[in-house]
Amino acid sequence: MRQLSELDASFLYLESETTPMHIGGIYLFDAREQKSPLAYSAFVAYLRSRLHVVPVFRQCLKEIPLRLGRPYWIDDPNFSIERHLAYVNLGEQGRKDSLMTLASKILEEPLKRDRPLWHITFVDGFRLDDEDPDSQGFALIVKLHHAAIDAFSGEDIIGNLLEYSPDPRPIHAPRPWQPRPGPSEERVMLQAGANILRTPLQFTALAVNAAEATARGLVQKQLRKLPLPFPLFSAPHSPFNRQITANRQIVSTSVDLSRLKAIKATLGDVTLNDVVLGLCAEALRRYSAEQGADTERSLVAMTPISVRSNSLRRATGNQMSAMLLDLATNEPDPALRIRRIHWNAVASEPYREAIAADRLTELLPSTMLALSARLYSELQVAQRYQPAFNLPITNVPGPQVPLYLQGARLVQQYNTAPLFDSLGLVIVAVSYQGQLTINFTLCPDVVADGDSLQRHVIESLGAIEEAAQDLGPEAELDDASGSSNQTLTGDMLSVLEGVVRKALQRFRA
Template structure:
């Protein structure tokens, strides 16, 4: 029995019929790369052979009464693989539009909590997608966000996919089902851990203090400006209450285009280029409807804090940063430079405050009640938005991947929307391609294919703006660059900061030792 963290449990508490809280994706396999053919039976056998590679596949949720403790994962005593592998066929002509509509319908359905919280739909009759042979197929994945974040989701798919056409070795399977625990066991285990949490409190307070010191030192050295604050975003159509029907669309680009822009504009990252591209598309989309606010849109971008020791673990290991998208700036290059300056500071703030750990000290019944009231009373669309949208960038492998011998030709990611946050942008990279996927609903973005088209236009506009700019206009001010790229004038301030950080570490270690005693 493994208890969910507070962050993982919040995705359970926030879920409702109009807001399923799973993440997923669409994976397109080219029939031309599977000369021996492929079938649902082969797909079923492949997934069966990989069940031992991740505990997610056969763990189900058990929930304590009235939120007295966070839910737990147990080995499902009634696991049946067939329940998780639906078989679907695309309607004619079997093109991209039909596939995206089917995916939107699948994504809008809530996963059954009486079973392990995942499904892999096998989609046949993919006959009309450009670049794919007739008779190709797709896989539509769904996994509850309580079980995975972007990083662990990549690890999960890596358990199913191979780096060569020859499937990898099947792992030894020693899995055993568990009995569903009673209410007393579910609640008692949580209360027994309170003593451990009191000892951890010193460590978390230490992390907060160190983070505050880093921020203070960075600002004293005049390296960063504070990022946007929560509730400072303008009201837009993206922040309405959402409907239960989903809209979805995915488009992809040559990754070399992003690398080229990164090389042309010193100090800019690929993620900055993606944010600028999204900003340009959203600016055009809202302007077409005469709904572009004077104030810039604010995006939340998840930041993984998953470390090497966390590989293979379930759950979410993320922090977040807020990014000003500079949608009030008409010039694409100037918009990119503004975004770069903002993300430099936001990363310092995001890494400094361990919000995912602080949440562990909120009582479970309080967290559950607050989340359920917020969801069921549809409060999300009634107040000023925390931020306007979420843009999450999940890097993948640079080498091709295969499913039972067939090459993965394209992939598009999906993540949940809730009231007040009606657009989710998922960015994935794989084998020289970068995909941008849009999850919304008919009330917010009824035409995601058009918004995807504007993404293409925004990237072209940025490339033209950079190509036409004088070389000196591409330079980012020295104070905005990362430490490794700055001049020697910052060294004294940074040395003082490092000495202060070491002194603080020693004081925190003493505090932690005394708390343990």
């Protein structure tokens, strides 16, 4: 048995019918160089032969009774690859917009918990060029649960499943595999008891009286460890921080990496990631202004940072740090904004003290995590208070060499991330073969006119290039440390203490 971390388990507890917590991918393949298109049956045989490189594909969840502990990954004794695959032929509707509409509908559906948490839809009859009926290809729509992977390990999985040569790899018989026997209920309960003894804090979900007596000290101790550069729940309200529905829309646009690298070289002491964040920030500023939103206060992003070993080539759950980053969207100069983002991300104290994200969940045991997630949504906390951050932005470096699937070249990929209540927009930027694709996953009932984000990205890139030439590498940046390095105040601790006390009183009642 391999137990989920608190962070991994939190993605299970946060999931609901309107908030599926899986990471998605849409992969477009060019089959024009093949003598015959890849048949669905051949794809199934190929995938079956590669299952051994992704062990989590054959592992399911084993829940702990009464949620006395986090679930475990165990081998699925009833594993069948057919339960994780689907086939769709677009026929005469094989255009890109039809594919994206189909993908949006598929990605709205949560994964089923009674089997390994992944699913792939093979889409046939897809044309890469809407004007060329001979531009035949196919697409894969992939769903992988966030409890099993993060965005960085997801790219590793795809890289292991695909090929680096245009010459098709022979499809061999799958390696023999027998599921290891699952644990008995008695062993699971004994393990849960042992975990409680090893981690006394887990028992506070049941010993509420003791928890109340130490609540303030625990909250203060944990919060002081967090890399928060400004007071919690101080991000401004924005057009995408409202209660979401189950509807999803995928908006993507690609830009040349060479243009971003040229901006980096022009500005001097910034990173390519700073430029990507600056491009996203300018697009968000333009979108907010177009929607009539206040742009005087800077948006705040949550940016994951992988702490995964470079030598690790298998999915092992979520291994990342996370910090809150001021996007400086109140700075009108888009080139100077990149400088400020660089300072916020690198020169500030929170960056140097960034901690592993699973420590964000250490304060509450599993039962309380599940309860707090439900209450957060049902009590509409996001609508009553300012958000902790406005949106997540993840920049995932992808391979710069072409990938293939049985001779068909991967020409484009789009990636999605889960939304959560009050977070109607999330950005995932992925680079591949000299292109950076910026993917917006959004709830169209919250983010109006989401298609305009494509235009805003293209216009923003041109504006940043022009501003960077005017600014140059020698421009001095004013000291930005005035408000970006504040710590949590005693007033916030008092508020949290009151919330904990009231919650425990209700729990007791």
